[in-house]
Amino acid sequence: MRIKVVFVVLLILITFLLSTAGCFLFKDFYYTLTVEVIGSGHVLRDPSGTEYKYGTEVKLTAVPGHGWKFDRWFGDVLWHRTVNDITYVIMDNNKTIRAYFE
Numbered sequence: 180m181r182i183k184v185v186f187v188v189l190l191i192l193i194t195f196l197l198s199t200a201g202c203f204l205f206k207d208f209y210y211t212l213t214v215e216v217i218g219s220g221h222v223l224r225d226p227s228g229t230e231y232k233y234g235t236e237v238k239l240t241a242v243p244g245h246g247w248k249f250d251r252w253f254g255d256v257l258w259h260r261t262v263n264d265i266t267y268v269i270m271d272n273n274k275t276i277r278a279y280f281e
Contacts, residue, residue, distance in 0.1 A: 208233040210270045218280030219244030231270040239266050241278045253277040 209230045214222045220243040231237060239256070241249040241264040249264045255274040256266040268274050 211273045212237060212268065212270065213273075213275045214239065215275065215277045216280070217277055218250070219247045220249065220278065220280040222276075222278050233271060235270045237268050237270060239268065239276060239278075240264060241280070243280050247280045250279040250281045253279065 209232055211230055223240040225238040243249050252266050254276040260267040
């Protein structure tokens, strides 16, 4: 009987640790977002910054310079969430994005 109780307690503890491992493993990880601009323009970041905590979603908006227009994104963007001059990235690693203007 005693062995069963110890086994159940260990099983509960292991289940808890495995279910929360992501929080413990990644909570203090920060990653760098590098944004390169090709042509004339700039990129707004929301939230602003260059280093982001693991799991942060960053919205990028391309703003063309005078007489220029935004052409395309390249790199680690979420293609299913990209609409014209706005795209998103989830920070789970260091990322590099390029905004092309023409």
